[in-house]
Amino acid sequence: MTNDTDFTLDVLYGAKPPAAASLYGALGQSQNPRPGESLYKSFKETGIKAEGLAVDVGCRDAAFACNVVKFFKCRVIGIDPVDNNLRNAQAKVKQQGVVGQLDLLRGALPLLPLKGESCDAIWCSDVMTYAPDLRECLDECARVLKPGGGMMLYQTLAGESMTPAESEWLFTRMGGVPRNHDQAYFEGAIKESRFEIQKKDVISSEFREYFEETGNRMTSLQLLRMARMLRKRDALIAESGPVRYEAELAECYWGVWQMMGKLCPVVYVLKKPA
Ligand SMILES: C[S@@+](CC[C@H](N)C(=O)[O-])C[C@H]1O[C@@H](n2cnc3c(N)ncnc32)[C@H](O)[C@@H]1O
Numbered sequence: 001m002t003n004d005t006d007f008t009l010d011v012l013y014g015a016k017p018p019a020a021a022s023l024y025g026a027l028g029q030s031q032n033p034r035p036g037e038s039l040y041k042s043f044k045e046t047g048i049k050a051e052g053l054a055v056d057v058g059c060r061d062a063a064f065a066c067n068v069v070k071f072f073k074c075r076v077i078g079i080d081p082v083d084n085n086l087r088n089a090q091a092k093v094k095q096q097g098v099v100g101q102l103d104l105l106r107g108a109l110p111l112l113p114l115k116g117e118s119c120d121a122i123w124c125s126d127v128m129t130y131a132p133d134l135r136e137c138l139d140e141c142a143r144v145l146k147p148g149g150g151m152m153l154y155q156t157l158a159g160e161s162m163t164p165a166e167s168e169w170l171f172t173r174m175g176g177v178p179r180n181h182d183q184a185y186f187e188g189a190i191k192e193s194r195f196e197i198q199k200k201d202v203i204s205s206e207f208r209e210y211f212e213e214t215g216n217r218m219t220s221l222q223l224l225r226m227a228r229m230l231r232k233r234d235a236l237i238a239e240s241g242p243v244r245y246e247a248e249l250a251e252c253y254w255g256v257w258q259m260m261g262k263l264c265p266v267v268y269v270l271k272k273p274a
Contacts, residue, residue, distance in 0.1 A: 030213055033206035039154060040071055043123055045199060045269045046150030048072050052120035055079060055144065057109060058127030062089035066096040068123060075101050081108035109137040114144040122151040129176035134189040142194035148274035151195065152267065157183045159264040166262065173250035195270035203265040208258050222255040
């Protein structure tokens with residue numbers, strides 16, 4: 001803990017320890033963040049087997065779903081409510097050479113177009129943001145899973161420093177439900193659902209750091225875009241309209257706030273009891 005009186009001019013402007021022994025030295029080095037690909041390791045913990053059937057709920061362009069087919073040699077059904085996403089997904093399925101192993105269906109939580117107990121594992125990444133009723137959506141996922149099946153649930157939660165006003169501002173602009181990002185509410189819904197939590201893995205800023213360190217400067221680009229958007233607000237709104245402007249600004253905050261701990265991605269591996 002610090003006291004306000006600790007931050008004296010002597011401390012702030014005094015001679016600093018050599019870089020090798022200081023905070024600055026440590027910050028110049030990678031803290032070994034994991035890549036986004038670690039999601040596949042978590043997915044393996046659902047128990048998915050070759051020839052099994054996995055479902056990607058909210059598959060968008062099926063980029064993850066194509067990899068699930070390739071890595072696990074299983075069949076996949078990708079589900080999404082947006083026609084444009086399904087068109088892009090269809091193109092990706094062809095391009096990735098997984099036709100016949102990956103089917104696409106139009107649908108949305110809380111009503112999946114699948115029979116009960118028909119699949120072995122679920123991949124659900126950054127989708128519960130949109131769940132109108134979280135508990136109902138989790139139970140729908142449990143309904144379509146076979147007993148003993150598992151779900152890899154990746155969800156970006158509000159970090160401790162995010163205020164209620166920031167949460168309301170960000171998540172509504174992303175078309176989401178603000179309270180679904182409250183950790184206590186989110187985990188409460190899981191505990192009340194038909195799932196058991198098998199693993200919880202806090203990702204925090206790791207995937208974003210990994211991107212920055214390996215050359216995909218997505219988040220620093222978002223920071224730059226934020227600055228430009230804020231400075232040219234009126235002109236950009238006049239050009240693109242307030243909805244496009246606000247949605248794009250929120251998208252930039254989404255990345256930058258993950259770096260700042262205002263947003264905290266977490267992976268849960270959930271099990272439906274056998
Ligand atoms: C943030 S994107 C995540 C896409 C992908 N899962 C990923 O991690 O890259 C959210 C996706 O969820 C879809 N979506 C939104 N509401 C949904 C719902 N109620 N049920 C299923 N998917 C939904 C959107 O169309 C979009 O493709």
